[in-house]
Amino acid sequence: MMTPRPDAFTRDRQTVAFGPKFSRLADILARGADALELRADAAGLAPERLLVFEVRGSITAFANAVQNVSGLELVDEKELEGDEEDKQPFAYLLVPDMVALRNLLGLWQRWQTGRLIRGETPWANVFELLKDLRPWGPLDRVHASDATFLASLIDGLDDDELVRLEVELVYRAQDRIAEEQEANVRAAITARAGRIVSRARIADIGYHALLADIPAWAVREIVERRAEGVAGLEPIQHIRPQSASTSIELGDVAEDAAAALPQPELGEPILALLDGVPVAGHRLLSRHIDLDDPFDLEPSALVANRFHGTAMASLIVHGDRNGTGQPLPRRIHVMPVMGNHDEFPRDRLVVDLIYLAIVRLREQRPGVVIVNLSLGNRNRPFHGQLSPWARLLDRLSNRFGLLFIVSAGNAIADFGVPAYANGLAYESADGAHRAKSMINALHGLIGERRMFSPAETINGITVGASNSDAVKPADRALARALIDPFPSRGGRP
Known part of the structure; x- marks a missing residue:
C-alpha cells in the first residue's frame, strides 16, 4: 500500500519561512569564491557546505530531485531512501562548490516565480514539502542516542563533576585553519571549567578530535543541544561519549601435561593481535607470544583481570582446546591496546591509539x-555512517596491505523470549522449539542489536559468532545449569 502524499505548504508560507535563509546563501555568493573553504573529502564537511533539509513525508522525492541537479550530492542517500515511515526525515545535502550553491539558489528563485524549467519540476515538490532548512548544527552534532546516554551518565552528578567526552572537529586540510579551530574549541571548553585530556589529527582519514573533561552542567547543555553550549560551536562535527570496550566474562586457560612436552621451533609471526594484556607467561602461551607493549599497559593490568587478551591469544594459538587440533606453527605478535579490566586507556582517543599501534606494527614487524581486532566501541553502534575507527582500518588496510579481522561486537543486554512465561518453561522446552523461539526473539531485536564500531569496516572481514564447540557429550551432560539455546541435532557437540 502506497503512502499518500502529504499536503503541500503554500508558496507564500514557504517564502516567508525560507526566504531569509536562501537570502543568506545569496550573500555567501556575493562574497566571492573565498566565502567557502572547498575540499574534495566528503568526510570533512565544513558547516557552510552541509545543509540540512527536513522534509514532510517521504525522502524519496527529495532524493530524485537532487539527482537532477548537477553538482549537488545527497549524503547517505541509500539510508534515507528507505526511511518512508520516518515522521521527521532529514536529508544532508552536500554543496561542494560555488556552482552548486548558485544552482540551488537559482532553483529556489525560479520556483518562487513559477518559472521552473523542464527537468527541474521535482524541486517544486521539495520546496512545497520543506519543513526546515538549516546549516549543520547542534541537532546534528549530538546524535539522539548519544544524548540519551549522556543524560543517564550525568543523572545524579553534581554540576561541577567532570565527564569525559570525545569531540570530533570538522577536518580542515590547512594546518593554520585547523589550529585556529581547535584553539577556539579548547578555549570554549576551558571557559566552562573543562580541560583537554588528549588530541589527535590524522590526515589519512580526515580525523581531528579532542578528548575532553567537561563539567556535568555543560554536558547538560550538550544533551539539550543548546546553540549557546559546546554543541553550538561551528568547528565541531560530532560530540560523543568516550569510547568504551566490549567485554565478556571468560574462564581461565587451563593447564595440561602436554605443555611440558618438547615443542618444535616456531616460525616468525604473520598475525598480530591487538587486544587486552595477555597472561604472557602462561605455560600454554609463553613460547607462542611475541609481546610488544608500547603504551605501557602491562604493569597496571592485574593478572587476575587479563581475561580477553589471554582468551583471544589462546583461541588463535590453540583453537578450541576441547578438540584435537595442533597449535599454530608460528608465534603471534601481541600489542595490548586495553589495560586493566580490559578497558581502553582513559587518557587516549581510541582511534589515535589504534593508528599509532598499526604504524608501529608495520615498522617493527x-x-x-593479518591483524585481529576482536574488540569494539560499545558506545558507537552502527547507524549508517562509517565511524572514524572503521575509516582508519580501511585506509591502513590499503596503505599497508593488511587484512583486519574484526569482531561484530558482543550484545550482552538481557532480553525476553516471548514464547515462554518464565525461565522454567524455557528450560523445560523441546530443544527444537527453544531454538526456533530464540531465533524469533532475536529477529524482533534486529533493529537494536547493531554492530559496534569498527565492525562496519569495508576492507576488513567482520566476524559474528557460531554456537559450536568441541565439548564431549559426556561433559556437556554434566553442565545441567547451562541451557543451550541452539542444541545440536542428535546430541552431537
Missing part, C-alpha cells in the same frame, strides 16, 4: 599481514 613488516612480515605481519
